[in-house]
Amino acid sequence: MYSGFMLDFELTPFQLAEILKRPEREKTVLLDVREPGEYALARIEGSILMPMGEVPGRAHRELDPEAHIVTICHHGVRSMSVAVWLRNEGFEQAQSLRGGIDAWSRLVDPAVPRY
Numbered sequence: 001m002y003s004g005f006m007l008d009f010e011l012t013p014f015q016l017a018e019i020l021k022r023p024e025r026e027k028t029v030l031l032d033v034r035e036p037g038e039y040a041l042a043r044i045e046g047s048i049l050m051p052m053g054e055v056p057g058r059a060h061r062e063l064d065p066e067a068h069i070v071t072i073c074h075h076g077v078r079s080m081s082v083a084v085w086l087r088n089e090g091f092e093q094a095q096s097l098r099g100g101i102d103a104w105s106r107l108v109d110p111a112v113p114r115y
Contacts (some may be wrong), residue, residue, distance in 0.1 A: 008095065009083055009084065010095060013103045013104045016070060019068075031048055031063070031069050031082070032049050032072045036051070044101065044109075050062070052073070052082055071086070072097045072104075
């Protein structure tokens with residue numbers, strides 16, 4: 001799906017929304033790197049919670065290095081750090097959601113609460 005070229009480190013909420021409409025959507029892992037309390041407040045349906053501090057200990061055991069992984073946080077700072085770390089660890093298709101869950105709520109799905 002994405003092999004053969006380097007993906008940008010970020011994708012926009014609109015780009016993610018398009019990916020999630022595709023039949024091959026199951027090939028995209030939504031990795032929410034916020035804390036459990038934040039995840040309980042607002043999340044994208046189908047996302048997996050893996051707080052940023054747990055990623056180094058869990059990534060190689062729980063994530064497929066061949067998968068398209070989209071990291072998500074509140075505003076996009078933590079998720080970018082995790083996406084860069086994942087890329088450095090061989091997860092070549094890791095990307096961060098630009099603007100985080102806040103931008104997703106504002107631009108794509110207002111049903112997701114803002115905090």
